[in-house]
Amino acid sequence: MNCCRTSLVTPAPARSWRRIPIWCELNAPIWQAGRTSMKNRAVLQWIARRYQRGAAVLAVTVTDTYDRSPYPIGSMMAFDRESAMAGSVSSGCVEADLFERAQRVFEDHPGLLGGIGCRMVEYESDSLSADPFAPRGPCGGTVRVAMYPVTPQHFPELPTLISTLRAGRPAVTFLNLQTGYTALVDSGASPVFCTRYDASPRMVIFGISDITVELAALATRMGYAVVVCDPRSAFLQHERFSGAIELVADRPDRYLRYEREAGRVDARTAIVDLIHDDRFSIPLLLEALDSRLWAAGTQPVFVGALGSSARSANKRRELLERGLPADDVGHLQAPIGLDLGGREGAHIALSILAQVVAMSENGSGLPKSDDAWRDSVGDEGLSRVLRTALSSGVVETRKQHLVRDQLHCGGKRDGHQRSDNAE
Structure with a gap:
């Protein structure tokens, strides 16, 4: 099976975008809803600087994931004609392929990318390619991304979005997966991808x-x-x-x-x-x-x-x-x-x-290796290993209370360990 599939949606005839309240019911199907991370806001600022100079940008957004994927729906990256890039949509599994695709688009479409629509690319984990550099789905999962232009023609309201976020207010955008156009709100019949931009915490x-x-x-x-x-x-x-x-x-x-x-x-x-x-x-x-x-x-x-x-x-x-x-x-x-x-x-x-x-983020604050170790040896085995480490002096003295907590809980620890900030 091929590791990735590409579909190019031919842009529909130009039409106007009508702003509607975001609580109104949409006629268009919404594929997924992505919520931006702190990294995405940095990508958006990167895009905005080029947008202000009138430079064409190709953005990539994760629209769907299957199985395991290190980056959530809504993750973004972007490319410009000078081969500069920002952001990421995987842990390095697909970025090189996306970079090459973006550069081919820039070569084939000079100017402000007015004639292209939205390209959907799916990277699968079960690739049979012998090429070690062939793109594969990230970390055993499958990811689907949309590649689309960001220009004054495709997203005239980008300055409004930026000023809204700078004012500390959230905003919502809809990416038309047919035309590649983006707006703060859309009410068309084409499928759309909804992204919420939160203000910085x-x-x-x-x-x-x-x-x-x-x-x-x-x-x-x-x-x-x-x-x-x-x-x-x-x-x-x-x-x-x-x-x-x-x-x-x-x-x-x-x-x-x-x-x-x-x-x-x-x-x-x-x-x-x-x-x-x-x-x-x-x-x-x-x-x-x-x-x-x-x-x-x-x-x-x-x-x-x-x-x-x-x-x-x-x-x-x-x-x-x-x-x-x-x-x-x-x-x-x-x-x-x-x-x-x-x-x-x-x-x-x-x-x-x-x-x-x-x-x-509701994390444990504990090493990820704890869970992997416990999965491989079980709670009883983990306790036995920790007892051996404690008795042999392998575990540092200042860490022994943490190890004893592990033993007391049968290899399970919860909560956050805090440093003792002496003054």
Whole structure:
């Protein structure tokens, strides 16, 4: 069986796009609904820069997957005439083939690609080709992608989409799988692919230190809209930070309350408390953790605080004494971060961001090899191996409590391991 199949849908005669409310029922069938990732927003910005220069771009979007695929529906990449590219739709299994296809399209269609429609390509996992470089479905799965032009003719509303996202509002686009045209809303009879573009999730970091600088840089690169708040205005120096980071001089609790009342905090927001003074930290945590203050679905997905185990215990005790319900206190991630063992500011920042991502994406925060190992030897076998490692001294002393947790749970561990951030 061929590893990939291509279908070219001849573009229909030019027609106008009519904007309708996104809640209206569509006459056209919707194949799939893709939701954008942080990476996709970076691809969209890459496309927008070329769009503004009047350069032609070919975009590729995953429209369907079967079995296993490392990239979800809606994943994007893009190519231009200068052989530049951005994004990815697999782990490297099909990108080379897509690159060659894109360059052939550019060679065959000079100008702004006005005469081409939408090309559908399917990569299958069960290829019989002897060519080791032949494209195959990613990681044993099958993926279907759409390749389509992005130009002012094909997507006149792209600037509106970009400005909407920059304003922190979500948007929805429909890709016409017949014509290759894209619009914020479409009401035609052709099949369409719907993509939702979410605004960037926010990370609000309270307190200035070297950890703050490192965390802000990492989080920005991951696609977070980062705000750094500290009551000491002298410490808020733009020269210390790279990227588009908002700096706010205000009391932490007052700023968070203002943002909550303004509707700028939601269930994707991460609150990171790096404050070294509990006179500021405790009021902030009361504001962030008290579920009685938040409307349904708006409470931050993550609230964590820096500090040693002893200081973290004292925080929880004081929060309880101030009337915070025990269930709300239980949502505090303190000491903050996964246990990576590092003590440098960049190491701690990485451990914090790793925990934020794990909790935001419902990950375990544990090595993936744990599951693979357990699958191969079973819980009983895993426990036997860990007992041997513990008794022989192979496992480091500072890790023994983690191993004992494994043994106690029969090889199963849940929850997030946090580093003990001593101060």
